[in-house]
Amino acid sequence: MADFRAIADALKAGRAPKVKAQVQEALNEGVSASDILNQGLVVGMGEIGELFKKNEVYVPEVLIAARAMYAGLDLLKPVLAASGAEPAGKVAIGTVQGDLHDIGKNLVSMMMEGAGFEVNDLGTDVAPEKFVEAAENGAQIICMSALLTTTMPSMKATIEQLRAKGLTNVKVMVGGAPVTQAFADEIGADAYTDDAASAVDAAKKLVC
Numbered sequence: 763m764a765d766f767r768a769i770a771d772a773l774k775a776g777r778a779p780k781v782k783a784q785v786q787e788a789l790n791e792g793v794s795a796s797d798i799l800n801q802g803l804v805v806g807m808g809e810i811g812e813l814f815k816k817n818e819v820y821v822p823e824v825l826i827a828a829r830a831m832y833a834g835l836d837l838l839k840p841v842l843a844a845s846g847a848e849p850a851g852k853v854a855i856g857t858v859q860g861d862l863h864d865i866g867k868n869l870v871s872m873m874m875e876g877a878g879f880e881v882n883d884l885g886t887d888v889a890p891e892k893f894v895e896a897a898e899n900g901a902q903i904i905c906m907s908a909l910l911t912t913t914m915p916s917m918k919a920t921i922e923q924l925r926a927k928g929l930t931n932v933k934v935m936v937g938g939a940p941v942t943q944a945f946a947d948e949i950g951a952d953a954y955t956d957d958a959a960s961a962v963d964a965a966k967k968l969v970c
């Protein structure tokens with residue numbers, strides 16, 4: 763029986779080899795990759811975020827926890843990707859200009875791949891021009907993630923550039939902790955979701 767609490771605790775303690783071993787053990791027991799992700803890794807990362815917010819841990823601890831998260835994610839990624847079947851559409855995803863947070867973006871990217879989307883991951887600190895270039899190269903959906911209130915305006919700038927180039931058929935999805943439905947509406951995004959799993963559902967609706 764998978765111990766999700768133990769996975770979250772090991773992640774918080776930044777114990778990458780332990781997280782890797784626990785995730786592997788859970789997979790061997792037949793626990794679903796999405797349960798391990800959402801009930802173990804995401805919970806642990808959320809809790810370290812709360813401690814960071816209260817200044818009870820600092821950037822190095824958060825980075826070490828993020829590394830532990832990736833140790834688990836590396837094992838889950840092929841399983842999540844294999845669970846999807848039909849090719850669903852072409853997506854370009856990135857964290858917006860000035861923003862280096864990539865954990866949520868990577869989760870969305872993995873889930874999209876798992877749902878059968880062809881994903882062009884542009885990485886972090888992605889300038890509006892890069893998103894536009896991806897759209898010109900065939901992406902049907904531009905997915906932008908922002909974790910800083912200071913980088914959210916880059917989402918608006920990207921949408922403006924897409925529309926100015928006449929790329930009106932390209933859909934835009936936005937997300938990330940500080941982003942809200944009201945902000946998405948204000949900047950003219952086609953969809954907003956507050957988690958990676960719903961992002962996949964929204965993407966499917968946009969291209970179907």
Ligand code: B1M
Nearest residue numbers: 811861862863864865866905907910911937938939957958
């Ligand atoms: Co940063 N950081 N950080 N950080 N960091 C936050 C975001 C912060 C809220 C912490 C805090 O102060 N409470 C705060 C932002 C405050 C604000 O703007 N309101 C903050 C700050 C200030 C900073 C620095 C400026 C700190 C400094 O240097 N003084 C700096 C900025 C660097 C930069 O980007 N230029 C910085 C740096 C870092 C680290 C490098 C240490 C590290 C990033 C490591 C990495 O990503 N590789 C880090 C981390 C880890 C965090 C916290 C603790 C956790 C973020 C995270 O990964 N969450 C965060 C505190 C918090 O959020 N509680 C914090 C887990 C992840 C799964 O959630 O990304 O929200 P999230 O994704 C969710 C949903 O939002 C959604 O799906 C995911 C869940 O399923 N989602 C989408 C995300 N993108 C989506 C896109 C979609 C749809 C859904 O459609 C396209």
